[in-house]
Amino acid sequence: MAAYLFVLAVGLLAGMISGVIGTGSSIMLLPVLVYNFGPKQAVPIMAVAAVMANLSRVMAWWRVVDWRAFAAYSVTGVPAAILGARTLLRLPSHWIEVGLGAFFIAMVPVRHWLRRRNFKLRLWQLSLCGAGIGYLTGIVLSTGPLSVPAFTSYGLAKGAFLSTEAASSLALYVSKVLTFREMGAMPLDVFLQGLLVGASLIAGTFVGKAFVMKMSERHHQLLLDVLLIASGISLLWAAVG
Numbered sequence: 001m002a003a004y005l006f007v008l009a010v011g012l013l014a015g016m017i018s019g020v021i022g023t024g025s026s027i028m029l030l031p032v033l034v035y036n037f038g039p040k041q042a043v044p045i046m047a048v049a050a051v052m053a054n055l056s057r058v059m060a061w062w063r064v065v066d067w068r069a070f071a072a073y074s075v076t077g078v079p080a081a082i083l084g085a086r087t088l089l090r091l092p093s094h095w096i097e098v099g100l101g102a103f104f105i106a107m108v109p110v111r112h113w114l115r116r117r118n119f120k121l122r123l124w125q126l127s128l129c130g131a132g133i134g135y136l137t138g139i140v141l142s143t144g145p146l147s148v149p150a151f152t153s154y155g156l157a158k159g160a161f162l163s164t165e166a167a168s169s170l171a172l173y174v175s176k177v178l179t180f181r182e183m184g185a186m187p188l189d190v191f192l193q194g195l196l197v198g199a200s201l202i203a204g205t206f207v208g209k210a211f212v213m214k215m216s217e218r219h220h221q222l223l224l225d226v227l228l229i230a231s232g233i234s235l236l237w238a239a240v241g
Contacts, residue, residue: 003036008200015053015204019060019162020211020223025053025201033197041190044180047173048194053201054170060209061163069154069164072123073147074171077134081172084138085179104232107149108225114153115221121153130168137172138179148224157217 010032014025026046033042058065121129129150137143151165180186 004196007032007036007197011049011197011200012204012207015056015201016208016211017204018053018201019057019205019208020215025204026050029197037193041193044177044186044190045194045197047177047180048186048191049198049201050173051170051177052195052198053205054166054173056202056205057162057166058170060206061159061166064160065163065167066154066156066160067167068123069126069151069156070167070171072127073130073150073168075130076127077130077137077168077172078175080131080134081138081175082179084135085176086183087139098236101232101234101236103146104228106232108228111149111152111225111228114149119153120155121150126150126154134172137169138176148228152221152224157221158215 007029010029011025014028017028018025029046029049030042033045037045129147133143133146133150136146147165147169151161151168156164177186
């Protein structure tokens, strides 16, 4: 019982943080889930919880979802995520973690360079991003920091960014969960544990909304930078550990 309470407490905090910056819950929760449930159960549990977390962000910001951006990103991202999930067990993750970690950190100066030049992604370019990020989403636990620069470069910010990124991630994670189920990696007890963790993320998401409403776009962008750096360092640390 103490282990479950600790997981739920971390889930609430992770939900609050991801509710403010759009991602990051997986990075916080994975070590806790691995410690309490083991590595084989941690990934499918987090996949179910991520579905619920993204659904809650869509519900919280429903009125400002950019459905054109969602469609462009998801139409390529969903089949790519299915393909990625199917190759998950065959592909060594070490070099993927190193590459993603370095990429996340490099994206901080690149994001600001693109903003200074008012660079905007077009819908077809966002669709290409969906294909690449979708495939990686099927392979690794979290690619949220990759979708951050994609949607912000399209011109989305604050609530519109949070809701559209969440709707797109929701489509990708649903396909990943269904693929896990088809491959026999989603027994009922794992699914129920994912629902429990996801409930704590949902509660945190709605708490986080209150902070976003009061936050300036400048401070929101600063938090995104902090997330990218923290995500990159954590992935590099995991790769060399």
